[in-house]
Amino acid sequence: MPTPRKRTRLPRSLGLGMRNDIRSRLPWYKSDWTDAWNYRVVPATALIFFANVLPGIAFSLDLIETTQQYGVSEVLISSFMAAFVFSVFGAQPLTIAGVTGPITVFNKTIYNITQNHADAPNYLHFMGWVYLWAAIIHWITAILNCNPTSGCNFLKYVTLFPCDTFGFYVAMVYLQYGIQVLTRELHAQPPNADGALVSIILALAMLGTSFLLQRLAQTPYFHRHVRRFFADYGMPISLIATSGLAYWGQFNAANPSTLPVEGAFRAANGREWLVRFWQLDARWVGIALPFGIVLWILFFFDHNVSSLMAQGSQFPLRKPPGFHWDFFLLGVTTFIAGLIGVPAPNGLIPQAPIHTASLVVMGRPVKRDKDEEGQGDGGAASGDEVAEVAVRVVEQRVSNLAQGALCLVLLTGPFLHVLSLIPKGVLAGLFWYMGADALSGNGITEKILYLIQDRHLTARTHPLRNVRQSRILLFVAVQLVGFAITFAITQTVAAIGFPVVILLMVPLRTIVVPRLPFSPEELGILDGPTASPFTMESVGGSI
Incomplete structure (x- = not known):
């Protein structure tokens, strides 16, 4: 009698992380829409729309000049697609996705590598295979949960050390792109020296007014609702005002350059939207695989770190x-x-x-007993205003979806015309503002500023007071070396390898840094988990 054939069963752990994510998030799906009935959604949508779409369009200027393929329409459709997918189907709708500086560097580098060959492949066909290989590895990574460190569970090792280093790198990329926008104006053909000068003035005006309104929101001046208005709409107001300044008097006569746009819903160079990448020669299909692996490395770190930072421990999420x-x-x-x-x-x-921060609801701290409540009331009555704290976040899906829908609206003829009126100098100023704002809240910057502070004016309760200055300097130096290597590589022909360097920051922190002369207490102060234990529980906690 023949022995029955044994069935091979897949490990139960396969797809367990995805199943748990869906199971834990699904009960909140309805409230993700109903909770959007809150005023905080309006300024969050406006802020993140401008902060997402305009840098993306600036990246498209770089891509269209290099690849002749990715233009404004492509960037807007990409932003809408990401907003729709992650706001409707995603488990983390607070995470904003779009076209980034690192993917721009990646796409440009691939173009420079492949198009130097005599039998160069069709660029979009080759990129189609790169993206397909990367997508397959994404799916495998998401499904794998064979052990506590496989798949996305690897995120438990991602602390503030690599996040701050990568955030520092991204901020510098924004500052660099702002400078590049203006240098192109200086070398434009035909030359327009007056227009280039006006572009520089507009960039500085955009940077200055944005920071002025942001800082004004943090002062004790005016009513708190006025200050909150400046915090919510300071950047959009600055962008509209400085764009209007370009059409005033002699500035208009200088004719500064504005954003170039294509026709409504029209792809670059009039190509059709469907890319038949399966027609690519088989030799190039295999060559696309290592590029797909590098793209997976970039997205694994970049996207997940963005999600961690959007759900940081400073936000009271539930x-x-x-x-x-x-x-x-x-x-x-x-x-x-x-x-x-x-x-x-x-x-x-x-x-x-930034999106999560714009959805924070501020309020007075809750008093825990009647004595404190009585003292608080007395203080309020005597004119001593209690500082507001973050009490909750409006966790919903509408602001992400709405800003993506606005990207689609921009593809229509009338709004493309409005978009074409924005001067490139204003765009450069927006890059500078985004980069400077990211630097101001970065852990590396905060540690550097602490080192140069007057000790007599530093609060005695400051955590870094419990760390030797030499150890703070060593910790920051290691981070800056990691940043410098990453940034330097992106300026060379080896730029395709920068995602690997970024990912190596994780084992550097977990293996090398603990062997340096830090005490466990000092490392606990200098570094820590990016998100709260509640958030990190999804990937098995944090180290």
Whole structure:
């Protein structure tokens, strides 16, 4: 009698992370829409729309000059696709995805590598295969949960050390792109020296007014509702005002350059939207695989770090995260991007944490007993205003979806015309503002500023007072070396390898840094988990 054939069963752990993400997030799905009935959604939508779409359009200027393929329409459609997928189907709708500086560097580098060959492949066909390979690896990563360190569970090792280093790098990329926008104006053909000068003035005006309104919101001047208004709408107001300044008097006569746009819903160079990447020669299909692996490395770190920062420990969140499921969805958007010939979107820094911060509801701290309440009332009556604190976050899906829908609206003829009126100098100023704002809240910057502070004016309760200055300097030096290597590589022909350097910051922190002369207490102060234990529970906690 023949022995029955044994059935081979897949490990139960396969897809467990995604199933847990869906199971934990699904009960909150209805409230994700109903909770959007809150005023905080309005300024959050306006702020993140400008902060997402305009840098993305600036990146498209760089891409269209290099690749002749990715233009304004492609970037806007990519931003809409990401917003729709992650706001409707995602487990972490607070994470804003779009076209980033790192993916721009990646796409440009691939173009420079492949198009130097005599038998160069069709660029979009080759990118279609790069994106397909990357998407497949995304799906495998999201499904794998064979052990506590596989798949997205690897995020438990991601602390503030690599996040701050990568955030510092992204901020510098923004500052660099702002400078590049203006240097192109200086070397424009035909030359327009007056227009270039006006562009520089507009960039400085955009940077200055944005920071002025942001800082004004942090002063004791005016009513708190006025200060909150400046915090909510300071950047959009600055952008509109400085754009209008370009059409005033002699500034208008100088004719500064504005954003170039294509026709409504028209792809670059009039190509069709479907990319038949399967027609690519088989030799190039295999060559696309290592590029797909590098893209997976970039997105694994960039997107997940964006999600971690959007759900940072400083935000009082109550809804669970879902890293595995969202990374699976990122594979879907990456595949679609290759199919229609648009830049692949992923999580944005600093836009993702900015989005969450704009949804924070401020209020007075809750008093725990009647004695404190009586003292608080007395203080309020005598004119001593109690400082407001973050009491909750409006966790919902509408602001992400709405800003994505506005990207689609921009593709219509009338709004493309409005977009074409924005001077490039204003765009450069926006880059500077985004980069400077990211630097101001970065852990590396905070430690450097602490080192140069007057000790007599530093609060005695400051955590870094418990760390030797030499150890602070050593910790920051290691981070700056990691940043410098990453930034330097992106300026060379080896730029395609910068995602690998970024990912190596994680084992550097977990293996090398503990062997340096830090005490456990000092490392606990200098570094820590990016998100709260509640958020990190989705990936098995943090180290």
